Amino acid sequence: MSLYLKYRPQNFTSLVGQEHAKKTIQSALKSNSLSHAYLFCGPRGTGKTSLARILAKGLNCVSPVSEVEPCNQCEICTSINTGRLVDLIEIDAASNRGIDEIRELREKIVFAPSQAKTKVYIIDEVHMLTKEAFNALLKTLEEPPSHAYFVLATTEAHKIPETIISRCQQFSFSRIDVSDISQRLKEIAETEGAKYEMEALDLIAKLSAGGLRDAIGLFEQMMTAGDVTTEKVSESLGLTGGEHLEKFFNYLLERKTLKAVQLLNQIKSKGRSTAQFLKEIISYCREQMLINLGNSKDTQIVLRFIEIFTQAKQQIDLSPIPELPIEMAIIKACEFAVEKPQEAPASEKAVEKPVAKAVAEIKDEAVKKEVTEATTADETPTELRFEQIKKDWQRVLDAIETPFIKMSLTDGEPVRYASGILTIAFNSSTYMDKVNSAANQADVQDAFEKVFGSKLSLNLEVKKVELTPLVKKTEESAKPASTEPTAVEMAAEVFGIK
């Protein structure tokens, strides 16, 4: 069992955050005035379905502690905890658009509960329901039988029809405080007997953007691999520290080109290869990017640095003088650092951006309208063009909630879009693998949907970069776009050039 499931809060007291929703529901339970329909809105991993289940237990527990706190011992509580209570019906609107489920719900809701006192329906990701399903649900919500209660949960409140919202008592779930997440991780670490550094837990908490589920998932990943140390967390996320890196980075920001080059030479004289240093500086820039999240101007500078140095890294092996690409990169980075990024980068970007933004805003509005009026499952939004995706890709990145997924995705770029399938090419298979897991893909898909209002499938691949060690590694682990060696690669093979 995953740690997240193991430590899923089982009563009001152990649920982290969401004080307002918790208190209101507890006092409604006490005064027997619970609303028949609730709408829980908020980011993923903030406790929506956990609270819904606790509510179901609170309603049905045979021997509640202090009036409304479920005992987690009685038959009803244990059945709910193990997912066996037939009177608790959970519908995942994301995996099927709900027509059959809602039809079945309407047919069966009139029957009295079989084991518990009440029937509780939890509809997760309710915004995914089709127009027909929403209409059917609305009829039920208008006159629910006295034994039936509803909790609708969503990450996208704006997609819920007004008619549904008006039938529900609504709670907004906020991101959980970093300190609360660290505290919870600490409790788990201690219960599990894991060795940890508090700083490492803080870093995990900071990186999970208020989502406890992601935080616990990341913690578990670290714990499985041994002690949970800051170094390990940083390393696994591609963040590395180092005084010289900070110095180097600041020289770039201050446009001290010569100093930066001198520092590079110093570092090299200590036996570090240019390629290794480039890798470290890219990691350091990523770390800065995370720290600067929310400050778009700084983030833009750092993103540009990452692009510049990633490009340099790809060119190293092709360059007749190995230092040349990094020296050029230093000059480019210094030039960029002093310009105002919003006006500065390649002139095409500066021109395109406002237009792209305006187009996107118009599209956003159109999508919202479409959704509130009537979302239907099969409606394909106006055809999306690849150029537009490419232009607005930053907005997709911005819409991703979990920093380490966002960070990993920054390593890739969209290269093709056809029949709803977007191909993203990554520089590194490590980052591709991070994005590749089902949950992380779903995050990217959600962000994409937020920006463009349409769904997509992802096709991830590693960029075919001639001669970099990256590709060699990739050819073993993942399948590159083409396995045909290029002429240069063959030549390199023949001459034994790395």
Ligand SMILES: [Zn+2]
């Ligand atoms: Zn109980």
